[in-house]
Amino acid sequence: MAEKAKEFYFSPDAPRNLSMAYLLSATYEGERRTACLKLYEPESRKIYFWYDNTKHQPYCLSDAPIGELKRIEALVKHQGFDHFETVEKFDALNDRETEMTKIIARDPRSIGGRPSGTIRDLIQKSWEARIKYYESYIYDRQLSIGTPYVIKEEKLIPVDCSTLKKDLNAPERFFKNEEKEFQAYIGQWIRLLECPVPEFSRLALDIEVYSPVVTRVPDPRTASESIVAASLVDSDGNKRVLVLKRPGIGEGGTAVPQGVKIEYYDREEDMLIEVFKALLAYPIVLTFNGDSFDLRYLFHRAEKLGFPRESIPIRLEEIFALLKYGVHIDLYRFFLNRSIQIYAFGQKYREATLDGIANAILNVGKIALEQPISELTYTELANYCLRDAELTMQLTTFDDSLVMKLIITIARISRMPIEDVTRQGVSRWIRSMMFFEHRRLNWLIPRSEDIIELKGSTATEAIIEGKKYRGAIVIEPKPGVHFNVFVLDFASLYPSIIKHWNLSYETVRCPHSECENNKIPGTPHWVCKKRSGMTSLVIGTLRDLRVNWYKPKSKDKNQSPAMRSWYNVIQQSLKVILNASYGVFGAEVFDLYCPPVAESTAAIGRYAITETVRKAEALGINVVYGDTDSVFLENPSQAQINEVVEWSREFLGMDLDTDKIYRYSAFSSRKKNYLGVYPSGSVDIKGLTGKKRNTPDFLKIAFAEMISILGEVESSEDFDEAKSRIREVVKTCYLKLKNGKYSLDDLAFNVMISKPIESYTKTTPQHVKAAKLLVKNEVEVKPGEIISFVKTKTQEGVKPVQLASVKEIDADKYMGYIKSTFEQVLDAIGIDFDEITGFTKLEHFLWNFEGQR
DNA sequence: GCGGACTGCTTACCT
């Protein structure tokens, strides 16, 4: 077995000379004790390993001089200790140059990679000891993940991307008004971001496992059951399904797609070898939940069947499953990332399941199963398994490989290996980007505890109990209908503030007494006047790039559609990073956590919007609403707008733009709750129940009908007609409800259960009650699932749709919902719900009477 | 023992 497995394992060491290859990831190679880079060469479509030959070694830093450290016997005798060096670093926190001792080790685990007995533990204070070795390597060598390199005589040399794309030298001319240093810096970013991205040859993998108990998901740690099918779909369109022969199973059902032929195996071992061959044949392997299931199961199953470890091309970590040869991307983890979900895909999908995401993005779902896996015919099993791999692949191929480009772009910005960038959150991306910058400038990376100790905590009080500091302001809406409303907003407010006010962990509450008068409005904090902050520089640059370069280019009709969409990917990636750039400073998990920075940003935001409202009102403009970074102005003249915008640029130093214009907008007295009708008649809806995703479909549909009526309203006179049409909509809806015309699905509330059922200890919300009923009926319920339930007249008051019948529906409860949903809008346009429906007590009686007949 | 006022929990949303 070992021999057979070994024959397909090839050694991908890079040759002495290699033409252009893209750097995808970095790891530590334990046997050779060096950093190892994975490079993708697009011509051969192979991964090559390049091992460090610059004698780079792992290290951490100490503020004690060498002489002092030499006296620590356990340190100099530590088996991982190599030698000391003295280095100069800039200590930004204290604004001084400082001498540090580099404690250089033979292997990374000796520094801090073990629970105990590490070098880190032997010294009083250590710096940069918690950075993974391969990260440290990337930063020290200033490597750009996702960009091309060549190898010449074993040396790794970056390719100048402007030789690949001529106009990459143009940016300096565009940003000619900026300072020289800034121009050069922004130019570097543009060359990094716009460097061409190759097509990546890749494979999607999915496996199916036999399960004796239908309701139990097979456990990958024990891997006690057979893998009965595996599907392999690649980016060239090749599709394979491998199926294990089992007694008593036959073919039957819909045939597998044309061009696909089921490959049968008598022995599971032979099938696994075929899967492993495929894992070694592709530079990138995609799975959906492969970290926790597919690759983990394959690994343990192979071990169980007697495969020697070295013949298994998978490297298991605690939570991740990586590949020895290529790069494994677990799309489940990538799509689960909140920033990706919200900012890159605009909340298109709710549940992070293959079925949920594929349905939302690709309009295709998984194959629905009528029977458990173990009872399917070979053909049914093959089809099912194949679909999963197809969907997994399509999640990276749709829109001209949007997802691959997004991943590469974020990897470029964050300086993170592809494996990490697809598995970690935005706070880790920003951490990595900032650490890279520290090493570029030879700054000491500060210790988190030192930042907290020096900068202290926050000074403002949050409105929400339990929060750390005060956030944004929402301006009280002026209820009613307002025509010709201009919405002005600050282009990326918080990043602009960070740039313009020089905010950074080292500049806020800096050590200079002469800066203390440079106060941040609404706080006791001050900001440095002598040095420019690193965060301010980095985030400011990314902001300028997005606002002044990529966003316009993504809409520029002179660019080809392909280029526009590429600029859009870059613009989106920047947005994801920028949106989180303020929040991370208020998040404990962030290594540069600095509450006064986040607090100051929010405080300046409040200052900016309040002053803007004051200015607008002083000019005689009616401000009808505003939230965080926007003001809604009723029927302003162009001259008035110009004046506010001009004032903002001069007085606040920030760009205020007209974001949108409404023919009219309608507010109730509720904040974050309004509708605005564009001149085209399309309607912008914010926060209204009728649009929320947990609202039953029948209500959403009726609500949409009302909205389309309101979209046709041109002037205040039109409201009379609209009113009577809306009345009909509500009445029809109510009648259909009473007459039982809506199906259970129409009536279902769809609420996500965010925790395991047992952890709802304080209260039992309705969706949890419904979930409990499901569990009672042996339906598994997992966190993150959407529970669909209807309101019933039964004991619990709710029932999951699967178990309910139309007869049990509590129509009165639903009537209350119709009322509250419509009221949010009717309030705003000055119509009373009971008046519009004409529901006098007598009529109520009559409706009920009719409903019963 | 009952119902209204209140608080706290939970979800979904806005920026």
Next chain:
DNA sequence: ACAGGTAAGCAGTCCGCG
């Protein structure tokens, strides 16, 4: 494991009521 602010509905509790 980016942040805080807001709305809504329901669960559960308190309190008055001869």
